[in-house]
Each structure stands twice: as structure tokens, then as C-alpha cells.
Amino acid sequence: MSLENHHHSHEHIKNQLNHDILHQKKYVRALDRMVLIIGIMGPLFTLPQVWQIWTTKDAQGLNIFTWISWMVFTLFWLVYGLAHREKPIIANNILWIFIHTSVIIGIILYS
Numbered sequence: 001m002s003l004e005n006h007h008h009s010h011e012h013i014k015n016q017l018n019h020d021i022l023h024q025k026k027y028v029r030a031l032d033r034m035v036l037i038i039g040i041m042g043p044l045f046t047l048p049q050v051w052q053i054w055t056t057k058d059a060q061g062l063n064i065f066t067w068i069s070w071m072v073f074t075l076f077w078l079v080y081g082l083a084h085r086e087k088p089i090i091a092n093n094i095l096w097i098f099i100h101t102s103v104i105i106g107i108i109l110y111s
Contacts, residue, residue: 039092053106
């Protein structure tokens with residue numbers, strides 16, 4: 001292989017690697033955006049439960065142990081997100097803490 005062909009071969013490999021890295025970064029950025037959106041949507045989808053508890057003043061059928069357990073798990077995820085400085089995990093779990101707290105208080109007051 002001539003020196004020129006050898007150089008061309010390395011350039012081709014380098015270009016392919018750069019293309020693969022850019023493609024992967026686009027994929028990761030898209031995934032990051034989706035995680036942020038989904039992280040916000042999950043707690044929002046639980047708002048009707050909170051609304052129902054507080055407007056009807058009825059939490060019959062809801063198990064406080066379940067909601068407290070979810071709160072404990074959420075707190076662990078929040079600590080994990082803070083330790084790793086992962087904004088989507090932090091934001092998601094802060095939202096869940098508000099949701100869980102609202103439901104737990106509602107269960108205490110209206111069961």
C-alpha cells in the first residue's frame with residue numbers, strides 16, 4: 001500500500017468515526033430530551049388522582065403504605081440524581097415528591 005493510499009485509508013476511518021460519534025451524540029441528545037419530557041409527564045398524569053382526593057375529600061381505597069413506599073424510593077432516586085448531577089432525574093423526582101406528599105396528606109386527612 002502506498003503512503004498516499006495508507007493516509008487516505010486513515011482519513012476514511014477517521015471520517016467514519018467522526019460520523020459515528022456525531023450520529024451517536026444526536027441519538028443521545030434526542031434521548032435526553034425524551035427522558036426530560038417523560039419525566040415531567042409521569043407526575044402530570046398522576047395529578048387527576050391528587051385532584052380527586054382533594055376535591056371529593058375521599059381517599060378510601062388508597063393504601064398509605066404504598067404511597068409512603070413510593071416516596072421513600074423517590075427520595076433515594078433524588079439523592080442519586082443529586083450525587084450524579086443528573087438534571088432529568090432531579091427534576092422528575094422533585095415533581096414526584098410533590099405528588100406523593102399531596103396524596104399522602106390527602107390519605108391522612110380523608111381516609
